[in-house]
């Protein structure tokens with residue numbers, strides 16, 4: 006037997022897991038045999054992002070535990086087993102299943118439970134809470150039969166729960182006892198602005214309501230009766246009226262607990278028993294329960310430090326500032342939001358037209374920021390938070406920090422102004438100093454920095470700041486961040502786009518003569534070709550543009566490994582009639598092409614030689630097909646599910662919309678390929694959330710998602726706007742795409758484009774939806790030009806003798822390329838492998 | 852020189868390439884009207900991608916070398932020496948090529964670095980540089 010001590014952790018929630026992860030990263034782990042009890046049927050998961058469960062994130066994706074974590078670190082996990090009693094004299098823990106473990110050290114990480122007010126009828130059917138995955142499953146089940154859902158409690162969590170009900174397609178109400186929403190974090194004006202925004206989203210808000218009884222409803226399962234005599238019929242009642250620490254175990258074994266609950270801990274996170282610690286939402290420090298994850302993580306790290314014998318690293322309270330997106334509305338609250346400090350001065354800015362409310366609370370001498378409230382626009386959050394947390398002196402006119410500014414002025418706090426101790430990532434407690442050390446050690450990309458320090462991998466709120474710290478450090482080290490497109494142009498793609506637009510440049514040679522040097526190369530030529538096309542949309546095989554195109558564009562088909570091409574006709578929305586399908590099959594058969602269905606719901610025909618391309622297209626065009634632009638960096642497909650025309654669950658006609666969108670944007674040249682999809686309901690069969698532009702039908706209109714992608718580095722799309730009518734939807738996509746085409750780097754998918762944008766998604770919304778840069782009209786016009794000048798590139802090509810001349814392998818002979826050799830496999834052709842070339846069995850080229 | 856007549860200048864694509872069959876060899880011919888030499892010819896076979904595709908690559912210059920980028924995997928081949936810029940051990944044949952009276956001519960005997968050829972022929976005006 007080893008002489009290891011036993012350490013037992015009760016609760017494997019967010020904080021319990023963070024404790025385990027911090028412990029196994031520390032050398033003291035070798036001194037302990039670690040055991041943990043997990044009451045829930047699955048190990049720790051991300052409760053903070055719980056609501057994303059409704060937008061398609063699976064329980065597995067929410068997990069905070071890497072596969073094999075417990076085995077690898079030799080941690081005994083008792084899953085689905087609850088610690089039932091603690092015997093402090095015998096130093097044992099006994100579980101519901103009867104397992105009894107003797108401990109040397111015990112850590113309580115039991116979290117909290119949702120408080121359900123003792124209203125008569127609170128335990129009726131479909132009266133639910135919002136804390137675990139099981140709770141969510143119960144909600145989803147109840148939503149299937151119900152039509153109306155009501156959240157009791159208009160705090161942070163209540164609003165999030167309301168969003169979930171809304172996403173489930175229910176008529177949604179919020180009932181709040183206080184006179185305003187988010188009373189803890191917001192002042193009156195902020196609460197009022199938030200209310201207006203939320204009501205616009207179709208949620209009905211009732212404030213100042215005291216529920217006195219829940220009973221049988223007439224139209225709905227339940228009826229809520231309020232103290233003022235009013236009533237509300239609802240199927241689901243979702244309690245979100247605050248949390249209560251789970252201190253029952255501690256109480257029963259005589260540990261000290263607070264008057265209103267919570268296990269009392271000191272600065273080392275020790276309870277009244279020196280061998281027992283408590284961390285997370287069950288712990289009461291200095292009379293406070295922290296209902297946020299970051300303070301819990303700080304407590305977890307304190308305990309690890311304490312076990313290491315590092316008694317200086319104690320818990321000293323935590324900042325309760327928060328920034329969140331509630332139903333698409335940005336809300337942030339920092340420090341003393343209510344201006345309760347002595348002598349505090351307030352600056353506020355209210356813009357009813359744009360629905361923005363901002364408030365700064367500063368010290369009497371106007372030198373320091375004490376608190377802030379932001380509603381409707383919270384991009385200044387991280388800057389303000391840094392001012393507040395680090396006691397950085399404010400600029401002379403603090404109001405500039407909340408007044409709207411033009412995009413070219415920067416009022417942000419430069420990373421250089423921050424002290425090394427400034428905490429950049431509060432989820433993982435990463436300071437600027439720590440980032441700088443990692444950068445010096447060679448982490449020179451955002452990804453490397455994230456991996457090595459974990460910064461920006463929690464809530465992600467700090468990623469913009471992280472990037473600017475990185476850039477400024479690199480600049481200091483003399484590492485030049487070269488953004489030139491290539492050796493021929495000392496400009497970024499975005500700058501070149503502006504030059505082309507402003508100077509009305511129409512050819513590569515003009516642009517090169519005016520702003521570049523040398524002959525160009527395979528990087529700048531296609532880039533400029535694409536810019537010219539998105540601006541002027543001339544046929545890409547015009548003499549001036551011809552040498553610019555990548556080979557795929559150059560022959561309007563996709564080159565395969567043996568130099569032959571594949572052909573992809575457009576099949577809008579993936580809808581194709583039997584006749585068209587037969588026509589396609591006949592062409593494939595006649596030219597002996599290999600046929601395969603693509604991921605974008607079309608048919609790819611492989612193995613066409615150069616000379617066959619025009620012949621094939623002649624037949625395809627005669628049959629009614631047009632170019633699918635699969636060869637270009639351009640809109641590929643708008644995938645769709647079958648939608649409300651056929652599907653039992655369909656809410657709207659996804660196919661018609663997909664066809665309309667594909668016809669609208671076909672031929673649009675862009676920095677990289679663009680994929681779209683439309684699903685007829687939230688079951689999401691078209692996988693729209695994995696696309697650059699994804700649309701999902703809901704009862705209230707179309708929900709628009711942007712910047713997702715599959716491929717090498719999949720990214721889930723972000724919800725951009727909700728409940729749109731078709732006209733607004735199309736307008737928004739017009740602007741979004743035009744802005745992308747204008748400002749993205751070469752070969753930058755929308756996801757990376759957005760992630761690299763300062764201000765990220767919020768900034769993008771302000772430009773596209775709120776028209777912050779005043780560009781909207783231009784962007785729409787730019788798109789209209791492209792739409793108006795659309796041509797099927799293949800149709801134009803086969804009608805023009807001079808363009809056809811190039812479609813021969815040899816300029817001076819009708820012979821074909823003898824290096825192109827096919828063999829047969831499963832009844833179709835494929836290119837011969839090297840080892841087969843010397844053998845027989847070769848199929849003649851047509 | 853043993854010039855073989857290939858095609859007319861009007862068959863070429865400005866600032867781009869075509870492929871010609873010359874004495875049984877696949878030759879990629881690139882036409883840069885603004886350039887001092889005007890035309891360049893190299894083998895059409897891409898030894899890395901193992902396909903006859905170089906005539907379909909984009910032409911340009913990299914650090915002063917005139918190059919074509921393979922349309923398959925984007926390696927650059929020097930139009931004057933045939934060397935692959937990414938891997939100097941990989942080369943493609945370079946042929947002499949000229950425009951004469953509106954016709955394009957190639958000498959397929961000369962599998963030698965073109966730069967050397969040009970220097971020799973302009974300096975000494977001598978015929979037939981051996982391989």
Ligand SMILES: Cc1cc2nc3c(=O)[nH]c(=O)nc-3n(C[C@H](O)[C@H](O)[C@H](O)COP(=O)(O)OP(=O)(O)OC[C@H]3O[C@@H](n4cnc5c(N)ncnc54)[C@H](O)[C@@H]3O)c2cc1C
Pocket residue numbers: 015016017018019020021022042043044045052053054055056086087088089114115116117135136137162165251254284285286287295296297298299301329
């Ligand atoms: C919908 C939602 C959104 C949120 N959003 C945010 C946010 O945006 N930002 C933020 O900072 N915080 C947010 N929070 C709060 C955050 O999730 C909590 O602060 C965090 O989960 C606390 O971690 P914990 O480990 O203390 O508790 P928990 O995560 O609740 O874990 C406690 C675990 O212990 C188990 N347990 C309890 N008793 C026993 C026992 N006797 N034996 C065995 N196991 C036991 C419980 O079943 C539970 O699994 C949100 C919470 C919810 C529900």
Ligand code: SF4
Pocket residue numbers: 646647648649652653654655656659684685686687688689690691
């Ligand atoms: S997304 Fe909805 S409408 Fe479309 S096929 Fe799936 S279930 Fe049907």
Ligand code: SF4
Pocket residue numbers: none
């Ligand atoms: S996944 Fe790879 S092999 Fe398959 S088509 Fe894409 S690039 Fe080719």
